[in-house]
Amino acid sequence: MLTFREMLLDFAWFLRHRKRYWITAIVVACIVLATIALLGHQTATAPFVYTIH
Amino acid sequence: MSGGSGGCRAFAWRHRHLVYTLVVLAAFLALLDGIVGVLEDRGLLKTYRGIDDMVHFLDEPAFIRVGDSYETSKYGRFSMVPSRFPATTGDAWLAFLLGESFMMGSPYVLQKYDEERAGGIGSWLRADLDALAPGRRIDVINAAAGGQNSDRVRMIAEEVVRYEPDVLVLATCNNEGALPASEVVRDLRRHGAFRLLARLLRPPADGAERSLYTAQDPDTAAVRENFRKNVRAILAAAAARDIPVLVCTLPVNLADESWYVGHPVDFRETMPQEGLADQPKCIVQAVEAIRAERLDDAEKALDGCESVEALRWLGLVQRNRGNYDRARELLEQYTELMPRNRCRPSFNSLLREEAARAPNATLVDLDERARVNAPDGIPGREIFVDYCHLNWSGYAMMADEILRVLQRKGLEPRSVRPPDPRPDREGLRRRFGLPDAKHPETFTDEATESRAPGSSGSCLDAPTPRE
Numbered sequence: 001m002l003t004f005r006e007m008l009l010d011f012a013w014f015l016r017h018r019k020r021y022w023i024t025a026i027v028v029a030c031i032v033l034a035t036i037a038l039l040g041h042q043t044a045t046a047p048f049v050y051t052i053h
Numbered sequence: 054m055s056g057g058s059g060g061c062r063a064f065a066w067r068h069r070h071l072v073y074t075l076v077v078l079a080a081f082l083a084l085l086d087g088i089v090g091v092l093e094d095r096g097l098l099k100t101y102r103g104i105d106d107m108v109h110f111l112d113e114p115a116f117i118r119v120g121d122s123y124e125t126s127k128y129g130r131f132s133m134v135p136s137r138f139p140a141t142t143g144d145a146w147l148a149f150l151l152g153e154s155f156m157m158g159s160p161y162v163l164q165k166y167d168e169e170r171a172g173g174i175g176s177w178l179r180a181d182l183d184a185l186a187p188g189r190r191i192d193v194i195n196a197a198a199g200g201q202n203s204d205r206v207r208m209i210a211e212e213v214v215r216y217e218p219d220v221l222v223l224a225t226c227n228n229e230g231a232l233p234a235s236e237v238v239r240d241l242r243r244h245g246a247f248r249l250l251a252r253l254l255r256p257p258a259d260g261a262e263r264s265l266y267t268a269q270d271p272d273t274a275a276v277r278e279n280f281r282k283n284v285r286a287i288l289a290a291a292a293a294r295d296i297p298v299l300v301c302t303l304p305v306n307l308a309d310e311s312w313y314v315g316h317p318v319d320f321r322e323t324m325p326q327e328g329l330a331d332q333p334k335c336i337v338q339a340v341e342a343i344r345a346e347r348l349d350d351a352e353k354a355l356d357g358c359e360s361v362e363a364l365r366w367l368g369l370v371q372r373n374r375g376n377y378d379r380a381r382e383l384l385e386q387y388t389e390l391m392p393r394n395r396c397r398p399s400f401n402s403l404l405r406e407e408a409a410r411a412p413n414a415t416l417v418d419l420d421e422r423a424r425v426n427a428p429d430g431i432p433g434r435e436i437f438v439d440y441c442h443l444n445w446s447g448y449a450m451m452a453d454e455i456l457r458v459l460q461r462k463g464l465e466p467r468s469v470r471p472p473d474p475r476p477d478r479e480g481l482r483r484r485f486g487l488p489d490a491k492h493p494e495t496f497t498d499e500a501t502e503s504r505a506p507g508s509s510g511s512c513l514d515a516p517t518p519r520e
Contacts, residue, residue: 014073022077037251
């Protein structure tokens with residue numbers, strides 16, 4: 001069982017030496033969100049009149 | 054043994070790093086969300102896609118508590134007129150008007166104005182109820198919003214039932230056509246980072262990209278079922294708190310001849326034009342013949358014409374011939390296929406069915422009221438200023454009908470004092486400063502602008518809620 005201090009050090013080591021892991025996760029999350037925003041975001045385009053009303 | 058222990062350590066290590074990865078990811082998204090929120094609050098960044106996000110998303114509360122009142126939030130103000138009502142109603146009588154621009158009172162009442170101007174259903178109803186229960190506080194809150202469909206009306210209804218109103222008046226149907234976004238998208242939209250991404254990837258449409266009317270999903274059955282689902286959800290939300298709902302059908306301008314949006318205010322030159330010239334030859338010939346009162350030639354031109362527009366012009370030919378029942382039938386068929394921001398007849402039927410089905414609902418048949426009022430049973434220019442909005446006398450007529458049903462059901466406010474005489478419409482019109490004539494040609498934006506100095510004028514460049 002790691003102590004809290006050991007865990008912080010481990011986390012710092014992870015951030016520094018395992019960039020691939022968390023950068024990949026961020027990139028994948030961004031791609032997933034972008035896909036949802038692009039494909040799943042079925043917003044209706046308001047007709048022209050609504051910009052006046 | 055040592056191999057097993059090493060395997061366990063590797064397993065724990067991998068799990069730990071998975072947790073670390075998730076922590077970093079969550080921190081990144083939270084940080085991004087926070088930064089976007091701060092920049093948005095400071096007006097340095099826009100994440101909303103303007104009015105396009107107002108069709109069927111309610112991202113923030115429409116009303117917020119300020120002291121001992123609720124008032125329309127900054128977000129709500131983007132699509133609604135400003136309102137205020139007491140947080141604790143006590144003896145006050147509270148009603149919410151729910152719906153779209155029709156219920157809001159366009160073109161007299163627009164969200165761009167700094168106050169709710171007179172002319173819409175709300176103003177007539179308010180005056181009548183004040184006279185009915187003198188000395189009692191009456192709050193008729195105009196919670197209708199221009200441009201939205203029943204998805205968003207439902208969300209607003211689900212919010213306002215929490216304020217325990219005495220009654221809800223629901224009039225939604227004119228803007229149906231789009232299917233709702235998924236629950237996942239709705240949840241994600243609460244986050245500024247997601248809205249920013251959506252805005253970047255799908256920027257708001259400019260004028261030239263917009264259709265004049267609500268784009269229609271080809272799956273009309275799904276649109277109808279979604280509409281039914283929303284109406285039922287509104288009725289259920291109200292029923293859960295014992296709140297009665299007046300369910301209004303919407304009057305339809307069956308005689309609408311416009312090609313363009315038909316707005317009486319002079320914005321036409323800035324609008325994309327859809328005209329007769331874009332129509333098939335048979336329609337062009339028929340319209341010219343109708344205008345020259347050559348009805349036989351018009352019918353001949355429409356015979357075998359494969360455009361859906363033929364239904365409309367055949368209906369108008371029949372109307373000109375005095376065959377009103379046949380004309381109405383054809384014009385209703387046309388409206389069913391080409392709603393153009395009007396309530397499809399089948400959707401009005403659905404509203405009647407749902408009003409009959411729910412114990413807390415009562416039907417207010419505004420569609421029927423408009424039909425009875427029309428000299429030939431085909432509602433048109435006598436009350437409409439365009440395809441779906443009414444002139445002030447039309448809105449007053451609709452308020453009369455709502456009041457009649459309120460009284461019939463015993464839902465109207467009562468006071469210990471005897472009622473004052475009901476204000477006459479002409480007196481109210483003068484008090485409201487409404488133009489004398491009822492026809493759209495005499496309605497000008499300037500006439501209403503002059504009653505609200507400092508209003509923002511045209512909102513062609515619609516601001517985002519956080520601006």
